[in-house]
Amino acid sequence: MRKIKTILVLLAILCVALPFAAATLLTQTGASDATLYVDPPSIEDPAILLGDNIVIHIMIDSVSDMKTCEFNLTFSPSVLSVLRITKLAVQGQYPDSKLDLDSDNGYIWISLVYKTALTITTDTAILEIEFYVKDYGATDLHFQSSELLDTGGAPIPHETRDGFVRIILRNIVVKQISPTYSETYVGRIIPINVTTLNDGNIPETFTVSLFYDSTLIDTMDAVDLPPTENITVTFNWDTASAPPLMTPYTIKAEASTVPYEVNTTDNTLVDGTIKLKIVGDVDGDGAVDINDLIAWDDAYESHAGDPSWNAQADINNDSVVDKADATLILDHYKETL
Ligand SMILES: [Ca+2]
Ligand SMILES: [Ca+2]
Ligand SMILES: [Ca+2]
Structure with missing residues (x-):
């Protein structure tokens, strides 16, 4: 009998406790939907050039009773510097703020305090940041720390989503032409190596064409060449169709241009000559x-x-x-x- 009583008491406690536990769980689940993030999540537009400005927004979504929003956003100071930070009105309110901005070291620390705590149920911009593009490269816009506080000063659990900016550099450079011979007999096949560099910061696919004077010898492909890497391709020039001449032929290589290429002059290289002789003309006269x-x-x-x-x-x-x-x-x- 006593045992039964104990069980009943336990059950009664569970019946009271469980809904609380469930409610707590729901609250936490709801709260964890709160998100502080950078919009757009990524900027990789090849049309963005050095000296341009780019604008991002700090957004917040699914938060209840938020009095304070505070974060430290870091970025690469070699790629970007901050031009402007603008507080945006949310539900008619501009927050009080404290700001510590350091473009040399690449961070924005800001604290926003709203007179009336905010409840936000849809993606809402709270801050606009304009960056100046200093150099090519990539950088995260990273929430190194963040804190959302409710009216009572208690932290609100939340997620953060970083942004990403890549300032794209696209440039193909023909570096070298290495013919096997400088003079030879008509009819021979002449291997000619052409070295090309991806001088940009994204992988590139392009073609390399080789010419004697203005006549095309052949075209070859370079596929997904990684940034800063060279590729050397060997052309085999069958000279049977070219007439022997006293004047050497000029060898020229041309890499196709890629979109938004910063320098198209260095896609062409004229390097080396090959004299084609009559068979048997040893001294080349x-x-x-x-x-x-x-x-x-x-x-x-x-x-x-x-x-x-x-x-x-x-x-x-x-x-x-x-x-x-x-x-x-x-x-x-x-x-x-
Ligand atoms: Ca180029
Ligand atoms: Ca021989
Ligand atoms: Ca001769």
Whole structure:
């Protein structure tokens, strides 16, 4: 009997306590919806340039009986500086405020106190901040600390959502052209390396085209090249279709431009020349004659790297100067440009 009584008492306590617990839970759940945040959540517009201004809002949502809103918002002082902070009227009220702004160290500390505590049920802007764009780069607009207080001075649980700003730099630069030969025989395939740099701060996809004089050799793709990284692509120029000339061909590389590119001049590089010769014209004077046979003879039986080696006497490009090369000279004997 006594046991039953005890159980009944316990049940009675639970019946009273449970609704309270549930109510407390509901209150907390409701309170945790309170959010202090930056709007827009992210600014990454490539049209924003150095020296431009950008405006963000500090917003609040789902809060009851808020008397005080206080926070420290940090940002990268190398990217942004603060131009203006404007208090906005909420439900007809402008709050009293204290401000500690430090653009050199990148923070805004502010305390807003409302005469009549606010109950806010929809996304509401409480502050407008205008930044000046100092440099390229990225920065969070980070709530390092924040406090919402009710009329009694008790903290209101809440979430914060940071903002993010990226000042986008887009620039492709052709850095280097490295032809394998400066003079060679018509018909050879010439590998030419072209090095291109993504000098911006976002990954880039673009094309690189290589020309001899104004004639296109080929176009190749660079896909998602990360910021600050180089890519080297090898073009194989089949010279069979280009006529041999006394004047060397000029080699030029062009990277396609990307939107909002800050410098398009450095997308083009003219670097290096390649002289295309008649097959057998060892000395490159425009005629295949006895002088070329003499030059061949001087290099006879040499291998690449030997003291007497002459790459131009190796007509068939097999790294040795021998009779096969003389045969090619004789095949083209008396030819001139
Ligand atoms: Ca460029
Ligand atoms: Ca010659
Ligand atoms: Ca040879």
